[in-house]
Amino acid sequence: MSPALQAAGVSVSFGAVRALQDVDLEVGEGKLVGLIGPNGAGKTTFVDAITGFVQASGSVRLEGREISALPPHRRAHLGLARTWQTIELFDDLTVRENLAVAGGRPSLPESFAEIVFGRQPRAERLAEEVLGLLDLEDIAEELPSNLSQGRRKLVGIARALASKPSLLLLDEPAAGLDTHESLDLGRRLRRLVDGGLPTLLIDHDMGLVLGICDEIYVLDFGKLIARGSPEEVRSNPDVLAAYLGTSAAEVEPDAPGTGTAWAAVAEGTAEQ
Amino acid sequence: MASQIFAYAILGLGSGALIAGTGLGVVLSYRGSGVINLSTGAVAMLSGYCYWALATGEFGVTFPTAWAVVLTLLFSVVVGLAFELGVVRPLRRQPPLAKLVATLGVLLSAQAAIVLAFGNTAHPQPSILPSGVVTLFGVTIPDYNLWMAAIVLAAALLFAAAYRWTRFGIGTRAASENEGYATLYGLSPNRYSMGNTVLMALAMGLVGLLAASIDEVDPITLILLIVPGLAAAMFGRLTGFTTTYVAGVVIGMAESILIYLGGQSWFPTSNGGPLPGIDELLVLLVLIVATFFRAGKIPSRGAIIERRLPRAPRPVAPLRTAAFFVPIAALAMWALPFGFREGLVTSCIFAVSLLSLVVITGYLGQLSLVQLGLAGVAGFLVSHLSTNFGIGFPWAPIIGVLAAAALGVGFGFPALRVRGVQLAVVTLAATVALATFWFSNGSWGAGVLGAPVPPPSLFGFNFGTNASFHGLGGGEPSPLFGWFCLIVLTVVGLLVANLRRSRLGQQMLAVRANERAAAASGVNVRNVKLTGFGIAAGIAGVSGVLLSYSYGSITPKSFSALTAIALVAFVYITGITSVPGGIFGGIIYTGGIFAYALLDWFGLQGNWLNLAVGFLVVLSLVSRPEGGATFLFYGKRPSLWPRASKEPQEGLPAGGAETGGGGQTDGSLRPQHVGVEVTS
Numbered sequence: 011m012s013p014a015l016q017a018a019g020v021s022v023s024f025g026a027v028r029a030l031q032d033v034d035l036e037v038g039e040g041k042l043v044g045l046i047g048p049n050g051a052g053k054t055t056f057v058d059a060i061t062g063f064v065q066a067s068g069s070v071r072l073e074g075r076e077i078s079a080l081p082p083h084r085r086a087h088l089g090l091a092r093t094w095q096t097i098e099l100f101d102d103l104t105v106r107e108n109l110a111v112a113g114g115r116p117s118l119p120e121s122f123a124e125i126v127f128g129r130q131p132r133a134e135r136l137a138e139e140v141l142g143l144l145d146l147e148d149i150a151e152e153l154p155s156n157l158s159q160g161r162r163k164l165v166g167i168a169r170a171l172a173s174k175p176s177l178l179l180l181d182e183p184a185a186g187l188d189t190h191e192s193l194d195l196g197r198r199l200r201r202l203v204d205g206g207l208p209t210l211l212i213d214h215d216m217g218l219v220l221g222i223c224d225e226i227y228v229l230d231f232g233k234l235i236a237r238g239s240p241e242e243v244r245s246n247p248d249v250l251a252a253y254l255g256t257s258a259a260e261v262e263p264d265a266p267g268t269g270t271a272w273a274a275v276a277e278g279t280a281e282q
Numbered sequence: 283m284a285s286q287i288f289a290y291a292i293l294g295l296g297s298g299a300l301i302a303g304t305g306l307g308v309v310l311s312y313r314g315s316g317v318i319n320l321s322t323g324a325v326a327m328l329s330g331y332c333y334w335a336l337a338t339g340e341f342g343v344t345f346p347t348a349w350a351v352v353l354t355l356l357f358s359v360v361v362g363l364a365f366e367l368g369v370v371r372p373l374r375r376q377p378p379l380a381k382l383v384a385t386l387g388v389l390l391s392a393q394a395a396i397v398l399a400f401g402n403t404a405h406p407q408p409s410i411l412p413s414g415v416v417t418l419f420g421v422t423i424p425d426y427n428l429w430m431a432a433i434v435l436a437a438a439l440l441f442a443a444a445y446r447w448t449r450f451g452i453g454t455r456a457a458s459e460n461e462g463y464a465t466l467y468g469l470s471p472n473r474y475s476m477g478n479t480v481l482m483a484l485a486m487g488l489v490g491l492l493a494a495s496i497d498e499v500d501p502i503t504l505i506l507l508i509v510p511g512l513a514a515a516m517f518g519r520l521t522g523f524t525t526t527y528v529a530g531v532v533i534g535m536a537e538s539i540l541i542y543l544g545g546q547s548w549f550p551t552s553n554g555g556p557l558p559g560i561d562e563l564l565v566l567l568v569l570i571v572a573t574f575f576r577a578g579k580i581p582s583r584g585a586i587i588e589r590r591l592p593r594a595p596r597p598v599a600p601l602r603t604a605a606f607f608v609p610i611a612a613l614a615m616w617a618l619p620f621g622f623r624e625g626l627v628t629s630c631i632f633a634v635s636l637l638s639l640v641v642i643t644g645y646l647g648q649l650s651l652v653q654l655g656l657a658g659v660a661g662f663l664v665s666h667l668s669t670n671f672g673i674g675f676p677w678a679p680i681i682g683v684l685a686a687a688a689l690g691v692g693f694g695f696p697a698l699r700v701r702g703v704q705l706a707v708v709t710l711a712a713t714v715a716l717a718t719f720w721f722s723n724g725s726w727g728a729g730v731l732g733a734p735v736p737p738p739s740l741f742g743f744n745f746g747t748n749a750s751f752h753g754l755g756g757g758e759p760s761p762l763f764g765w766f767c768l769i770v771l772t773v774v775g776l777l778v779a780n781l782r783r784s785r786l787g788q789q790m791l792a793v794r795a796n797e798r799a800a801a802a803s804g805v806n807v808r809n810v811k812l813t814g815f816g817i818a819a820g821i822a823g824v825s826g827v828l829l830s831y832s833y834g835s836i837t838p839k840s841f842s843a844l845t846a847i848a849l850v851a852f853v854y855i856t857g858i859t860s861v862p863g864g865i866f867g868g869i870i871y872t873g874g875i876f877a878y879a880l881l882d883w884f885g886l887q888g889n890w891l892n893l894a895v896g897f898l899v900v901l902s903l904v905s906r907p908e909g910g911a912t913f914l915f916y917g918k919r920p921s922l923w924p925r926a927s928k929e930p931q932e933g934l935p936a937g938g939a940e941t942g943g944g945g946q947t948d949g950s951l952r953p954q955h956v957g958v959e960v961t962s
Contacts, residue, residue: 061802086804098799100792102593111792112803116785124784125777128601131785153593173804 012074013038014177014208015060020068022052022059022232029055030066030232037177037210042203044219044240045212047229048252053212054095056229057179061085061092073176087115089176093166093183099154105165106150109137109172140171144198159186164195171202178202178209184218196222220244228252285419290542291535292423296496298534299430300326303489304511305518305526306438307482312520313445313454314478315370316378318703320710320847321385322486323508324392325361329490330499331396332357334407340400351410355487362483366476372904374475378703379591379649383854384900386847389505391896393844394889396501404500411495426495431531433492437485438527445523450477506843509711510534510565516572516707533568537561553724559715566715569708573700594644594791594859600779603862608772615764620757625878627747627759627832630767633868634825636853637778637861642818643850644859645787646811647794648697651846652709655716656693656819657826658841660686662721664827665733665836675738683823690819694812714843721838732837735830738766747832759832767828771865774821779861781817790814848872851895855902870895 015037022030030052037043047053059066062082070078077085091112100108113134116124123129141147144164154162163183170178180199184192196218203209213219219226220240228236228243230252236243243249307322335341336350345353369388373381411426445451457464457471464471490504497503510533518526543549544556551557597603611630615623638653660682667678693712697705721727737746744750745766747759781787789810792800801807830836850858852871857863870876872888880886 063798063802082798082801083804083806086802092802094799094802098796100795100799102591102791102795103788104596107788107791110785111788111800111805114785115804116789121784121786125780125786128776128780128783130783131788169803 012071014041014073015210016069016071016074017056017060018069018071020056020059020066020070022055022064022066028232030059032068033229033232033234035210035227035234037208039208040203040206041224042199042209042211042222044223044226045210045229046214046216046219046226046243050231051229051252052232053229054181055232057092057181057210057212060179061090086173089174090179091170091173091175091177092179093163093170093181095182095185097162097166099162099165099169101154104151104153105146105157105168106137106141108154108165108169109140110134112169112173113137134172136174137172140168143171143202144168160188160191163187171207175207178207180209180211180213182213183211184213184215187215189217192218286421286542287539289418289421289423290538292418293427294535294538295431295531296424296427296492296534297537298531299427299434300489300493300496300507301510301514301534302438302527302530303434303485303492304507305514305530306434306441306523307486307489308508308511308515309518309520309523309526310441310478310482310485312515313458314482315374315381315475316458317370317373317381317385318378318512318520318707319385319482320382320508320512320707321365321388321392322482322511323505324389325358325365325483325486326489326493326507327396327499327501327504328361328392329354329358329487330407330493330504331400331490333410333491333494334405334499337408338405347408347410351491354491355484358483358487358490359480361487362480363476365483366479369900370475370479371472373900374472376903377591379706380903382649382703382706383850384903387851387854387896387899387903389508389896390844390848390851390899391893393501393505394892394896398887398889398893400501402501404498406498407494409495410491424495430492430495433488435527437488438523441481441485442523450474454478502844506714509562509714509843510537510568512707513565513569513572513711516569516704529568529572533565536564540564552726555724558722559717559719562711562715562718566708566711569711570696573704573708574696591644591647591794592857592859594782594794597779597782597861600776600861604772604776608768611768612765615761615768616753617755618753619755620759621878621882622875623753623755623757623761623764624759625873625875627764627767629868629871629874629876630764630771631825631828631832631868632849632871632874633771633865634774634828635822635849636864636867636871637774638818638821638825639850639853640778640858640861640864641781641821642814644863645782645790645794646814646818648811648815649703649706649850650693650697650709650815650818651706651843651850652693652712652716653818653822654841654846654849655713656686656690656822657829658716658721658836658838659689659826660823661735661826661830661836661841662727662733664830665728665735666726668736669734674736675740679738679824679827682827683820686823686826687816687820690822691812691816693819694815697815698808698811710843710846713841713846717838717841717843721841728835728837732835734835735833737834738763738831747834763832767832770824770828771868774824775861775865778821778864782861786810786813848892848895851899855895855898 013036015035017033017035020030020033021028033056035045045053045056055064058064060070062080062085066078068078069076072085072088072090075088077088077090100111103111110131113136116131124131141150144167146164146168149157149161154165157165163186167180167183184195187195192215199209199211200222211219211223223240226238226240226243227234228249235248235252236246238246304322304326307325308319311317311319311322333350333354336345336353337347338344365388369384373384409426411429414425415422416425416428417423445455453469454474454477456467457469457474461471489507493499493504511530514526514530514533517529540561549556611626614626618626635654635657642648642650642653663682663685664678667673667681673681693709696708700708727733737744737748739745745762747763749760749762751760751762753761789800789805792803792805793807793810797807829840849871853864853867856866856870868874872891877888877891880891
């Protein structure tokens, strides 16, 4: 069986800047994969490349099917769903309508019936389930702009789930959440993945990523510098160097005094 | 022949200079405050009238020309200050679309005020330029053409130099790139905006003065200079003074050469005269080329806060609302005296027109000024199918509406690439081109006299305005026609309400809110837009059919650019995002029942209404962008609606943070960096 997502040799250039260089990444069935890296490493660009929002070279396969030539909405139809770092909800639609847009593509006769005979679009069962899953039923009729940042983040994830995806790409879902909310989000994500939804998680919250992911990729300056289990990545000297801004040779991972950032990471994982 | 063409080109320098001057005004407005100012031509008209009044003694005192010129330029400065303080500054934080609509309001008010004060006729005024002649290649050319081109060139060079080298110009550039940083550096965006607006008004004052050499002053010609002026400014990417000048002068020369070619034997003719509207078509072409190949590089402004269109509320119970109001209106059709009845019929027809704007602007977020032109397409087709081919009701209207819808989809294609304010600009030019090239054409359109439209009848039963059944008040139009219009309006209104509740409507609003997120959610943005354009154009076509039946004949005047602008202004204040907003707009629209009541009870002409609506547009954009009817019909307090001021996080322009190589703005790693730096 082919993996949910198989990206090979993905490169993106903005003018003379090479934002991504030959990135290979795989998300297996039922796996929660993390993608981390310092600011400007190219994480969001990678998501944009996979979903078709930037011009990219290389191959992108979704469940074995090559999708790199398709426009974004066709990729979405094939089961690719994403969230945005900047949330990007439809501000003029209620939460339920936000989910409905992602949930169903009306056929021509359906649209005709809805407009001419005023037939109500049937409530998507999946959308209702998703609202329940993320505890959003009470705000289903609210406008996104009336919600807190945390709630809006959840609506963004709910909208992605409502499209019945075969692969979920989450771009910094925990940014702006407090520790408690972040932990809560992590538990929900783990449940989703265990329920059979392969997911690629991008986040700055090391506690979250190291704590719940099955496998982690690390990007720096547009290149993959490491790949492995959370334990492997945590002890990888290149990763340390990338985060601490010094070359690997100068850093002793286990030496006392250098580990301020790492200590925070370790504490974060210990809490899980 | 070559020398003739050259001579005609020189003859076109004068009007080319006016076009270039108007283009410079557009550039100054855009650089100063990010407004695409459609009222620059109107400002020139105000100055033209001021000069005429001073120089001919309209107010009792006749000033010598030199004094009149100086006083007119002073007057322009005052107009500029009023424009800045009344329109530009209060709307500084509104999205570009709202600013553009506000300038439409200014245009409408200025025009109405001039017509109310001085009437519709043209007035002759003394030229400010020497009236010598030069002879070039055997053709005698009045030398004011050369003077005008030289004066406007001097202005263009002056502006260009000032922008490059003076503190004022550099400050303006800084403020337009990023208001926030400019403020941090102690520059005042307000002051630069003010300076540019005053410069714009001065430039337009100059245009108004120079125009005295070419044309008598009237309340329409100078206003419509904005269309070729915009074409020139678009060519200059809304920022380049010299490019704009060259483009404007070239357009003027090309139009003049077209006049020469029109006299040639091979030139296509229509009813004995040269084919009309070629020059408007040319301007449209220039605009389309400019928007497609130059607009991509128009620098957008780094404004502090951007607000979107008002929200489009979900209709609560459209059938129940209709069941309550429609019988009342039906009864009124029968019972009202004929003047009011005619007003009610007109209201119904324009309400349909406005519902087309509700779909395309309110739901889809695209400001199109060509909807009225599309209505005209359907109306003229009905006229010609009936009189030339004997095709009557219902087939002629069906063909007309389908043709309008098809043409609407055609206009939708450029809208896929051109967005927001630029679409408004292109569609305005398209309306002008349609009106002159098609509707005024002697063979395909109506010429100047109007084309007859036989009354609608089905199975020998006439339900046109002249049907034999008369209501309580007697006279025409027959209540039968009124009921026909009412039924059509009800059906269209319910369809548009259903559209908002349907998934297609939700997709439209999703596209309006965020195209990228819509695409990521599986919405085919292109198809949704084209469908929306088609639906809106079809609705516009329906209103055009009704309009042609209601007058019994159809004239190009009904589909002018100014009417198109007035329609947008009316529906903006009643609520462009909802069905009740569209219907309310129809009720108060000039020629409708409210306007008739004002005339009948208070003796107030329709222009008073236009004057008021122009002001109200600006006022409502400042205070309540949702529009009045939305508020009335949905009974929610305005505080429930999104206000940008409450959401500091929304301030970032969409797309700024998430593009460009993963420029993560989240700072959660920064403390760790800091920690390392401190310890190491």
